[in-house]
Amino acid sequence: MSSTIISSSGYDIFIGAKVIEELNLFFNKPACKNAKLFVLVDENSLKHCLPVLSQKVGKIADASILExxxxxxxxxxxxxxRLWRALGELGADRHSVLLNLGGGVIGDLGGFVASTYKRGIAYVNMPTTLLAQVDASVGGKVGVDLDHLKNEVGMFSAPEAVFIYPDFLKTLSRREMMSGFAEVVKHALIAEAAYWEFIQGANVGDDSVWEILIEKSVRIKNEVVMADPKEKDLRKSLNFGHTIGHAIESYFLESSGKSLLHGEAVAIGMIAEAFISFSKNKITKEDLDRIRIFILNRFGHIEIESFADHRLLELMSHDKKNSKGELNFTLLTGIGSCEVNKTADLSLVKEALKYYREALLHS
Ligand SMILES: NC(=O)c1ccc[n+]([C@@H]2O[C@H](COP(=O)([O-])OP(=O)(O)OC[C@H]3O[C@@H](n4cnc5c(N)ncnc54)[C@H](O)[C@@H]3O)[C@@H](O)[C@H]2O)c1
Ligand SMILES: [Zn+2]
Known part of the structure; x- marks a missing residue:
């Protein structure tokens, strides 16, 4: 079997067990053959993923590893x-190539470092978490956080290519897998009813479904970002579950105690925002029930005290996307379709939070 190739804006995304061969071919191209290679890793991708590549990709043997x-x-x-300095000290020049081997943090940070070093050097992504494989690796957004503001500094900058090797997921924790799976659920809900039906029976612990999930999700995200490369409108469809989800993620972060992974917060956001879609007569009660039951079944229920509502609404209102006492949402218009730029007033959002809080009581 060969690898699947999905074309994005000016670069290809390779998916499958054979991507390691594609990576070898890539490094043998004239532009890369004599270029100095740098590999950015964290301690987990260094331990679990780099050895796989070192064995099979000749060029890695001469690479400088940045951790x-x-x-x-x-x-x-x-x-x-620190990384710009290290690149300079290790002799990186404008023809050097950076391979980002890791999760979304490595991809966002490495992409930004490469795109700014000497006004930009080539970089390739090899995402190693499910979230990075189905979401962060597509769309060309790179950047860093500024204090507590996520992704505050950055740019759109395309990699030379993306190589997605599903087997890297073998060492990923169940919790991190599920965080990525939330984005898979989102892709199905906003774009494709048949995909939604498929994931009903999909178990993320079963490696035989990984390639299908990655390919389907990358295709959906890629179609959206290609149609709206600079995030004008259509890309907002990818925000389903995220207006409420982001606020919940920030709330848990600041009230400490327990931290939620991104996908865990988005799972909550998807139930609450499906409720808003239902309240505005965009989806049926049946669809709302299916969405709630599936997500609770896969992600469990997280307790959010009612005294959190005030702060959650405040966090949502600070979001740049919102104005005039109303909040901006991407709402479902069915399972597999959505509409962007829909507003809901604060009282409905509060009702949605209550709906999630009492989600286990609904039958
Ligand atoms: N650019 C985009 O369009 C985009 C989209 C979504 C998310 N993001 C960004 O992605 C980041 C989140 O990505 P993430 O969830 O991958 O987080 P992450 O990079 O922090 O990875 C999660 C954890 O998994 C570990 N890990 C990575 N690969 C592993 C493997 N194969 N086996 C075992 N452990 C492994 C990492 O070391 C880390 O501890 C956020 O910063 C977010 O802003 C960017
Ligand atoms: Zn997300």
Whole structure:
């Protein structure tokens, strides 16, 4: 079997067990053959993923390895400065290539470092988490956080190519897998009823479905970003579940105690925003029930105290997408379709939070 190739804006996304061969071919191209290669990793991709490549990709043997600490806390400008210096000290020139081997943090940060070093050097992505494989690796957004503001500094910048090797997921924790699966659920809900039906029976622990999920999701995300490369309108469809989800993610972060992964917060957001879609007569009660039951079944129920509502609404209102006491949403118009730029007033959003809070009571 050969690898699947999906064309994006000016670059290809390779998916499957054979991508390692594609990576070898890529490094043998004239533009790369004599270029100095740098590989950006964190301690987890260094341990679990780099050895796989070292064995099978000749060019890796001569590469300089740049390591950062895992986690969102590394996605900042100080770490970029350290990496720009390291590139300089190790002799990177304008023809050098950076391979980003890791999750979304490595991809966003490495893409930004490469795109700015000497006004931009070539980079390729090899995403190693499900979230990065189905979401972060597509769309050309790179950047870093500024203090507590996520993705505040960055740009659109395309990689030379993306190589998605599903087997890397073998060492990923169940929790991280499920975080990526939330984006898969989102892709199905906003774009394709048949995909939604497929995931009803899909178990993310079963490696035989990984390639299907990755390919389907990458196709859906890629279609959306190609139609709206600079995030004018259509790309907002990818925000389904994220207006409420982001607020919940930030709330858990600031009220500490327990931290939620991005996908865990988006799963909550999708139930609440499906409720808003239902309240505005865009989806049926049956669809709402199916969405709630499936997501609760896969992700469980997270308790969010009612005293959090005030702060959650405040967090949503601060979001640049919102104005005039109303909040902006991407709402479902059925399972497999959606509409962007729909507003809901604060009282309906509060009702949606209550709906999630009491989700286990609905039958
Ligand atoms: N650019 C975009 O369009 C886009 C889209 C979505 C998310 N993002 C960004 O992606 C980031 C989140 O990505 P993420 O969820 O991949 O987080 P992450 O990069 O922090 O990875 C999650 C954890 O998994 C570990 N890991 C990575 N690969 C592994 C493997 N194969 N086996 C075992 N452990 C492994 C990492 O070291 C880390 O501890 C956020 O910063 C977010 O802003 C960007
Ligand atoms: Zn997301």
């Amino acid at each position: 950062i600490e895992s986690g969102e806390a590394s996605k900042n400008i100080e770490v970029c400065t």
